[in-house]
Amino acid sequence: MNATGFEQRAATFLRPRLLLPAAGLLLSCLILAMLWSAHASSVAREREVTLRMEEDVRGAAATLGYFFYERDNDMRIASDNRQLLTYFENKALGMSEEYGLLASRLSIEEHLAKLVQDRRVGGEPIYSALALVDREGAVIGESRAGPHTAKESPWRKFLPESEPHKPLFAVDYEAQQPGIVLRQPVNLGGQVVGHILARIPLERVLPLLVRSPEAGVHLYCVTEGPRLAATLHGVFDPALPGRLVEPGPGRPVSSQRVRAMDDGEKAEHLAIWASVPQTPLRVLSLVNVRELLGAVSPWLITGVSALLCAFTLAALWLAWRANSAQLVLGARLEEKTQAERTIRQKASELEQLLDSLPGDAFFKDAKGRYITGNASLCALVGLTREELSGKTDHELFPAGLADKYVADDARILEGGLERLETEDQVPSLQGLRDVLTRKVAVHNAEGAVIGLIGLGYDITEKKRVERELQAAYAEMERRVEQRTEQLAYANTLLQTEIAERKQAHREANLVLSAVSALLVGVDMQGRVSKWNQAASEIFQLAEEDSLGREFASLPLPWEWDRVLEGLAQCSLERQTVKINNLWYERADGKEGFLFVGLSPILDEGGGLKGVLVLGTDITDFKVLEAQLSQAQKLESIGQLAAGIAHEINTPTQYVGDTISFLRDANADILAVMDRVAELAATPDAGCGAEALQDLADKLEDIEYPFLREEMPLSFSRAKDGIQRVSGIVRAMRSFSHPGQGEKKGVDLNEALMNTITVSRNEWKYVADMETDLDPQLPQVICLPAEMNQVFLNIVVNAAHAVEEAVRGTARKGVIRIATAQEEGGVRISISDTGAGIPEAVRGKIFDPFFTTKEVGKGTGQGLTLAYDIVVNKHGGSISFDTEHGRGTTFHIHLPLGW
């Protein structure tokens, strides 16, 4: 703005004759407008507060409406409850309380009590009571009390006298606390059979639903027509609802100013009320108008404000008049100073702007001379900003580059191009730099080109990075291609491996199915993970009925205790556990035996993954074993038979001889006795000396003194002989008894004596038998027949060893049998003074079919059987001490087995 224009406008404005009336009119209008606006806003605020209150009340009514809608739902759901209907059904079926109906009634009470507990608002139960009553009014079930008769029922007054199918919503004013009573019919087969009744304590529940926006200012209550049903917040005059004018139809919210008591004095209040949907209730709110809108009238505020404004305007007008001329002069000076400051500031800003630009910025005039440049450009060309001003490109850059720059500038300055972007290599102290230069034409107000602005960026680094990126990208593409080929190859290998593994898995499953032995896998949860065909056949339990089930719960008829013990041992020790002769019941109901191996399944880290149970039916083997055992026994007996026959024959022979002697003696004595009888029959003949001499002669003839002495001895010998025979027979019978296959308590001393007896002929010619049997030896639980076999085998071996040692000599060896108690069982030691066991064969003597005896004298089964019987069947141990040329002692340890 120039000075002339300003002075003209100021003079016009300050012209007194026109200015003052206009200013006065304008100010008056302005003040009136402000006053009206202030008053209108006061009235609007009053309306807004009223509307907000109405909204609060309508919201409260809607909340209560929704609340009672929910309660209506509660009642409908409760009346349709299965337990309620069941009670009426059971009653209709004729069931009695004592036998069944009581359960239905109790379940109803539980259901109602649960409903009371579940339905809450603000943590408080909504219902104070719920009840089911029959059509006669008798309470069937109640949430809080026992059954009532129809007469004493507190619900009776709410039961319908007509139209029983209609629900009820009523306010009970007679109760100690006013409450809402809801009633819903219970229908069964289209007939109303009873009612569900509920009580909601109004003053306890509703305040939790309707919260006063300003406690102590907004008061709330619930009314039913002209009656005050419940006060929610504050204190209400019970007569107030009756004083309210009934609103017109269709108005959801009504308001009315009423005078009501507040802090002991009557004051004007605003009453606002709204109907609670679907109920006869209304929500009524009361607020003191003074507290709502304030104590001072908006009109008074408006008047005072207007006066103050008028005084202010007058004072301002006078002050303005006094200072207006001075203000004009000040304004002109200020404007000039401001313009100069602005120019300097703009120049500084331009320089700062140029300096702040990233790169070499410059400004050239229409002839292509530099007007200014930024610090970066100055540093590049080695000049100050002032020195740069007026220079051309030829003064700053090499000729070739300067020519290009001048040519580029000409394309813009001559109006051919609006902007231009070039890339050039510019020499610098650091060598050649890649520079991107952007040039833009600068126009004056008339649109003519008056110069250009340029900005050069150093893109040396960017160019280098681009080149490196291109190289890296090429390298990456090459590597991706190479890696893709490798992955394709690896994928092919993987597919092949997967196919091979699947094939191997199928083959493994086929192998497992084909295995004739029972095979069961048990995982770490104790569940069956594998169940092969043989297991299905042995136990008649299909794979699908066993897989995934708890192993120990399967109905397998076998010795579970041994299996589970083995399972535990296998799991703990992580070693294969073998269970021999495991009893089980075969599919045909007969006894069977399994040999079961329990092997731990370990993962690669040695962690236990489960247990593999592998069982083989050895029932047939057991039968063969039993037959072999008996055959071996019979073989022993056969070998012993000759000796035993001899043992029996000797006493039998001398018993026979004795009996012959006794028969002859008896004949002689009878002849003498006949003569005595004859003399006795003829007493008259008298017993003279002749007769006596005859008797004496006869006694002499028969060698009576000899007979008298020998006959008793003969009887005794005969008896001894018979006893020896019967002893041998008894021992034989005891020894060769096949047994019942059951363990029982056995006196091992007696068993050893029987063995000594039956084997007597084997050793008596070559050895003396010595015994050292512990008389206190306890009975041992064992298989008696099998143990006899063990003792016999060792004693016969001992006899043969001694025989070999004494062969060709006159001396006899010794076989010694001893028994003794020791920790955990008994020890039987059988020693001989034979040749001892050669060192070379000591490790083989328990091997099957190994023998050192001559052909026909041993089968090589004796010690093998002994080992099997002692170790496998009795859990005992058998060992030997031997010394070449001095003899051998076998030690047998047997646990007591109790």
Added chain:
Amino acid sequence: MPATVKRARTALVLCLALALCGSAAFASPRDLAEVKSSGVLRHLGIAYANFITGQGDGLDVDLMRLFARHLGVHYVYVPTDWDTLFPDLTGRKHRTKGADVELLGEAPVKGDVIASGLTVLPWRQKLVDFSRPTFPTQVWLVVKAESKVTPIAPSGDIKKDIDLTRGKLRGLSLLCKSGTCLDPALFNLEPTGAKPRLFPGSLNDLAPALILKGETDATLLDVPDALVALQKYPGKIKIIGPMSDTQDMAVAFAKQSPRLREEFDRFFAALQQSGEYDRMIKRYYPFVTTYFPKYFSK
């Protein structure tokens, strides 16, 4: 799986295996000292009503768990069946002839105690020793809701009520279960004209057999089972009346386990006195205390 969880599971499996293997086949029943030294109490049971739900809980399962804790041993549940229930405890097979029992051969002993809603019956008392009563019961006659047979009107005298109920049996096919408290031999059915049929399934399936399969006119149910059936099949069955006097259920012990039984009786008395047993009853049979007020007031 965390290593600790894995180890815990392994230990559990081993514990179970060791526990079960403690019972030697054909061995004698164990008494208190042997149970304590073995570290395991083996609970024999059959899934039945809310005594053993089959879901790992039930009144008797909880009771035995607490008893095992009282003894300081682990608890192991050993499922069995009505045919093997007593042999699994006593180690002897048996055959019943009315109220008499004939002992047969030996059987593997698999458990130390039977707690399975077991009713005390004379023939059972010959086989095992019972604890003090743990639960009341009674046998009821149950028919389908649509049956023409009507419930009796209670007379106030249980004997008369039983006679009235028996009078309703004529011509009815009646499901019973041998070897249980519903064994027809216990009810002298011949004079009633009822046609008893032995049910091959489990006790829990009696009510479904009556309602769903229509296999029979009526069935016997004991009260706990009938209460469950009333809740489970509302409006489908009706109770006609009692077939027996009030009976007791109790926990069974082998006769060779007197000290174990005495210890249980002491434990159970303390449990009742503490109020804990009432809470257990409330959980599994919420109405039974009201049904048998005299029993629970004792």
